[in-house]
Amino acid sequence: MTDGNPESLRQQQTRLAAELRSAGRTWVETADVFRDRFRLNPRVALRVVRGWSQAKAAEEWNQRWPNEPKSFKSFSYWEIWPGKGGYSPSQDNLARLAELYECSVADLLADLPSFRHLDSATASTPVTTEGVKPGLAGEIMVPSEAEILLRDLLGRRPNADADAPPQAEAAGLYRRPEEVNFAELAQVITMWMQRVPHPQTRRDLLGKLTAALAVAATAPLTELTGFTDSATAAPTLTDPARFEPATLAHCEAMMPNLRKQGDVLGAAATLPTALAYRRLAEQQAKAAPHGPHRDHAIATYAELTQLAGWLCFNTGDYHTAQRLYDDARTAAHDARAVELVTYILCTMSHLATWQGKPRIGIDHAAAASAWADQTSSPYARAYAADVTVRALTADNQNHQSKQALDREYAALQAALADQSPSQSWWYFYDESFYWATNAQNALKFDGADRIMAATEKALKISDQGNLHERSFRLLYRAEAFAQQQNIGVACQTISEVVELTSVNSTRRIEQRVQQLRRGLDPWKRTRAVRELDQAINAYRSPPLT
Structure with a gap:
């Protein structure tokens, strides 16, 4: 103490x-x-x-x-x-x-x-491995910081009642983020889910965990009493009309953490915090003096607005996502942040394509490519090509989508060879992302061999802690198995996604699971599909229909 x-x-x-x-x-x-x-x-x-x-x-x-x-x-x-x-x-x-x-x-x-x-020469008392301590039923020895955080979130201590309600305290939790690796936290969550034996117990536990994680996600903004010694405590604005560089710096520093938090804990748990930091950044942008400080503040506001839009996109609130993206693009233009404009246009293309409007997606992707050519960032050029591939694929333009894939691959190689620091929002984009888009294209135009090869590469080199991206890649693989009428493996793969996203599922993942499940209706009386339905009912509340 x-x-x-x-x-x-x-x-x-x-x-x-x-x-x-x-x-x-x-x-x-x-x-x-x-x-x-x-x-x-x-x-x-x-x-x-x-x-x-x-x-x-x-x-x-x-x-x-x-x-x-x-x-x-x-x-x-x-x-x-x-x-x-x-x-x-x-x-x-x-x-x-x-x-x-x-x-x-x-x-x-x-x-x-x-x-x-088991050796008959051994004494009748069972011998345990020296030093191994018996754990709680359904638990496993797991990495330290993340496991301790999860126990705090669930209010579980050794010998505690497994049904005890969460006892998370915001005051303690918001000081912990610097101690927790989000990739490790994702792995621990997955391991816990796979080790809890009974579906109802698992659902109850996950319900508590989801509620507690929501508390933890908003904790940095629940006890703001001004600057503190904690490196993770968000500062308050004693005077919203005054420009405070430390406040702006804190908002900027929080963005990478919020993005990873969304990948691991889910959009719904992360959105309230992102919106709160967006409000702080907006106040700073209004208060900042004209010149570099103002441009910097407006760019920070634009990036936080895009992040909020992305989280709304994943929760299925497409109207709000579009409104936030439009606001973010305008602010990024005002700040003359060309690379950020490119990124925001890419996410707008993704949103349009997902909503079944691929030609609007193509328009946004073309604009993103034009702005990307004005930057020195190979990541901007690669991602602009990536969303172009997805829009063209959705619009059934096979030849043009393959050309865009070639452009993306060339830009990706330049990005991988580039040793200069990249903007934090490109954290998700790597070679595995390219192969995932390649798999999407193959699902539309090519045979099973190319689909499987692309999904295998995407999954093998992907970040295991990014549950959001990993889930979609597994669903591409499940769709490929379904196309081959390998129904058993398709169902097992979908079940893996349902289990993997029990805590952090998003509306978009739910929609893909529902879509794939409807495609399995011709086999609904088979054992594999019945077991898939049982998994969906065990991990989803309310059950998917």
Whole structure:
């Protein structure tokens, strides 16, 4: 405790590790304490005791073995394993992990089951793996920060009633975002859902989690009492008519977090916070003096307005999304933010195409391409080509859509080779996004082989934490299986999406699931479709029709 403020999780862990090491404990002994106190698996604990994030662990690895580089994703997969979504480390990688953490390979695998008790020579009392602590029914050892946050959201502590209502407190939660990796949080949510055995219990738990996450999402703006020491507390405007650069900087810094929050927690949970920050940015834009400060403030307002429009799009409120996009485009033009204008026009094209108006989508995409040519950003040119592909595909223009795909691929290669910093809103656009659009095009014009190859590439290299994009890519694959009349696998894939998006489903994902399910009506009496309907009813409330 410091000055009456509770320690953050990271501070608790740092202090405990220092105390244990000062007392002469080894890294393995310290990790055992962390496993017990913070409910970590050994691979997580051996990293956390050193105060390393997954990115820092990858950096340390790459310094030792530059010819076998790893990213934070590799550590994430190893730490989630043996849960679904994780990958087991190879023997060589286990040996290097052990060297990195100064432990034995067995220490890294201490959470795996032991079957020594099956040996007739073993005493009758079952033997458990040393150091493994029994968990709550339906739970699994998972990465630390995200798991602790989820327990706080659900009001669940060891030995707590599984049906206890959420006990999330905004005052504590809004100080946590800097400790939580959104990709890790997404993986933890998915793992929890897959381990809760009973559909009704799962639905109840997810209902509580959704409500609690909504509280957490709005928390940064629920207790605004002016500037605080917290790095994540949003400042209030003591005088809305006064320009405050710190307030504007805070609004700008929040945008990448809000975008990722929308990908993981869903549009509905994120929209209230995005709108609140948009209001702050609007006040700053009105108060800013003419010149660079004003242009900067207007551009920040434009980007937050586009973000709010995107979230409304995903909730199915297309009218409000269009209104916000129009406002965002006007503001971006006023700020002379050409690359932002390009991005907003691209999202307007996407909205029109999704609504069944591909020719309007083509118009917006053409305007986006024209503005993109005035920028130095290969991302702007690539994404403008991407939305052009989707609009042309929806308008049944096969040859022209293939030409746009070629333009997108060329711009993508330039973007991947570009070493200069890119604007934060391009965080979602990478090679996997190109292959997902390629799959959409193949679904319209080509055979199963190209569809499967494109979806396989998109899923293999995609960000596992972006549940929104991953869900759509899985649905492309499900549609391909349905076209092949491989109904069992199509149903399994759709069920995976329904399960994956139990917490963060959006109206657009719901619409695609409904559309694909209607396409399976000729097989509605088969076991595969009946099991799909059961999954939909278990995870969706009210059930889809």
